[in-house]
Amino acid sequence: MLEMLFMYLQYPFVRYAIIVGVLIALCSSLLGVTLVLKRYSYIGDGLSHVAFGAMSIAAVLNFTNKMIIVLPFTVLAAILLLKNGNNTKFKGDAAIAMISVGALAFGYMLMNVFPVSSNISGDVCSTLFGSTSILTLTKEEVWISGIMSVIVVGIFILFYNRIFAVTFDENFAIAVGTNVKAYNFLVATIIAVIIVLAMNLVGSLLISALVIFPALSAMSVLKSFRAVIVFSAISSVVCALFGIIISILAGTPVGSTIVTADVVLFLACYLLGKVRG
Amino acid sequence: MIVLSAKDLAVGYEGKAVLQNVNFEVNVGDYFCIVGENGSGKTTLLRTIVGLIPPISGELNYGDGFTKTAVGYLPQQSDVQRDFPASVFEIVLSGCQNGLAHKFFYSKSQKEMALKNIERMGIGHLAKRCYRELSGGQQQRVLLARALCATKQVLILDEPVAGLDPEATEEMYRMIKQLNDEGLTIIMISHDIANVKKFANTIFDVNQIPETISVQGGVSTC
Numbered sequence: 001m002l003e004m005l006f007m008y009l010q011y012p013f014v015r016y017a018i019i020v021g022v023l024i025a026l027c028s029s030l031l032g033v034t035l036v037l038k039r040y041s042y043i044g045d046g047l048s049h050v051a052f053g054a055m056s057i058a059a060v061l062n063f064t065n066k067m068i069i070v071l072p073f074t075v076l077a078a079i080l081l082l083k084n085g086n087n088t089k090f091k092g093d094a095a096i097a098m099i100s101v102g103a104l105a106f107g108y109m110l111m112n113v114f115p116v117s118s119n120i121s122g123d124v125c126s127t128l129f130g131s132t133s134i135l136t137l138t139k140e141e142v143w144i145s146g147i148m149s150v151i152v153v154g155i156f157i158l159f160y161n162r163i164f165a166v167t168f169d170e171n172f173a174i175a176v177g178t179n180v181k182a183y184n185f186l187v188a189t190i191i192a193v194i195i196v197l198a199m200n201l202v203g204s205l206l207i208s209a210l211v212i213f214p215a216l217s218a219m220s221v222l223k224s225f226r227a228v229i230v231f232s233a234i235s236s237v238v239c240a241l242f243g244i245i246i247s248i249l250a251g252t253p254v255g256s257t258i259v260t261a262d263v264v265l266f267l268a269c270y271l272l273g274k275v276r277g
Numbered sequence: 278m279i280v281l282s283a284k285d286l287a288v289g290y291e292g293k294a295v296l297q298n299v300n301f302e303v304n305v306g307d308y309f310c311i312v313g314e315n316g317s318g319k320t321t322l323l324r325t326i327v328g329l330i331p332p333i334s335g336e337l338n339y340g341d342g343f344t345k346t347a348v349g350y351l352p353q354q355s356d357v358q359r360d361f362p363a364s365v366f367e368i369v370l371s372g373c374q375n376g377l378a379h380k381f382f383y384s385k386s387q388k389e390m391a392l393k394n395i396e397r398m399g400i401g402h403l404a405k406r407c408y409r410e411l412s413g414g415q416q417q418r419v420l421l422a423r424a425l426c427a428t429k430q431v432l433i434l435d436e437p438v439a440g441l442d443p444e445a446t447e448e449m450y451r452m453i454k455q456l457n458d459e460g461l462t463i464i465m466i467s468h469d470i471a472n473v474k475k476f477a478n479t480i481f482d483v484n485q486i487p488e489t490i491s492v493q494g495g496v497s498t499c
Binding site for chain 1: 324327328329344345346348349350352355357358361362363364367368371372374375377381382383405406407410423424427433
């Protein structure tokens with residue numbers, strides 16, 4: 001078993017997949033806690049559908065670097081969703097549902113009307129479930145993911161106190177003069193970047209799992225915000241690592257294996273939380 | 278010295294006024310109470326005072342003591358907060374956010390101030406406990422301690438006793454009165470007129486605009 005693992009580790013694409021997978025799992029779990037608490041659990045799903053829609057535009061227009069289109073669109077959608085925080089006309093869930101379903105339908109239609117390859121359902125499937133893309137990463141993509149992750153983690157640590165303040169009580173933060181809009185904007189931009197990165201790993205359908213499961217696991221056993229953040233980051237990294245290794249050894253799809261590991265950990269934490277009361 | 282004054286103020290949402298012809302003055306050291314029935318617009322008025330929504334027309338003038346770095350606010354609790362995984366200390370410390378200025382992390386003196394205010398509210402033994410495990414009265418004290426970290430002069434309270442049992446209510450009023458005696462200007466909303474009359478030195482009844490009733494005496498201010 002171990003020999004087989006070491007054999008696989010000799011291939012650069014396996015090492016790349018592990019590095020990128022761990023980095024993305026780390027980033028997505030950091031903001032997961034904030035998003036779950038603000039009742040935006042589904043934003044990962046919504047934004048990834050927007051990214052899917054944007055990706056089909058890029059495919060139809062024959063862009064080689066799809067990121068140029070996908071990233072701005074996703075950031076824009078995230079800002080629209082989060083800019084007013086809890087004081088919006090459409091509440092979080094309805095707004096996300098609208099954008100998500102709309103973008104998904106639009107993207108799929110575009111792919112059908114202007115087919116770029118003969119295997120549409122295969123394209124759609126790999127975009128949604130990210131089946132193989134993590135194993136076809138180039139060195140440049142690994143570097144980009146690495147740099148983005150460092151930026152995301154850095155920003156999160158620097159603005160940790162303010163992110164906490166705005167998550168716990170937006171109105172208090174406004175009343176004492178904190179620029180809440182700017183921090184909502186910051187959170188929206190970061191989450192959009194994470195989602196675009198994560199699409200490579202688990203595909204758009206499973207991103208929500210990366211965002212919410214580590215946060216929910218941590219929240220069911222821990223009692224301070226800092227502990228919750230730290231635990232969700234660690235558990236997300238461990239599950240990603242574990243999931244990727246199992247998927248390599250057992251030949252299962254990478255994204256679904258990682259998410260399954262997250263679900264199992266969540267169930268364990270939930271039960272532990274119940275037992276301890 | 279005037280902390281806050283309103284002149285022909287109209288407040289409401291999206292251009293529609295729910296309350297107009299609001300005129301009042303709050304002086305330093307006042308215990309100023311806004312009363313009125315549910316739906317009378319007193320929360321809207323308070324949200325306008327703290328700057329969550331813009332006034333529709335008229336003037337709202339802030340005095341020297343009323344700056345963003347010197348005001349503490351106790352909002353009504355939201356659903357999000359009730360099951361929030363954060364320790365009491367973390368929440369109270371977040372009251373120091375207006376003192377962060379351009380820094381990223383809280384200083385040692387800010388952490389000490391948070392601890393001092395936790396002790397001041399008599400919840401020192403709960404500092405490491407999780408907020409969601411506390412009773413309603415304890416949670417209100419945590420939020421009051423947080424407001425104290427944010428304020429130097431003015432404390433604004435939105436129905437501080439809502440949902441509390443009689444004992445906790447009395448305790449809350451006693452604490453607010455004590456803070457007022459220590460020199461803080463209190464601006465509070467309540468529909469509990471009986472209790473308010475005992476403590477406040479000025480009562481502003483939004484149902485009786487344009488006249489305002491002033492209850493004098495009884496309570497001395499600093």
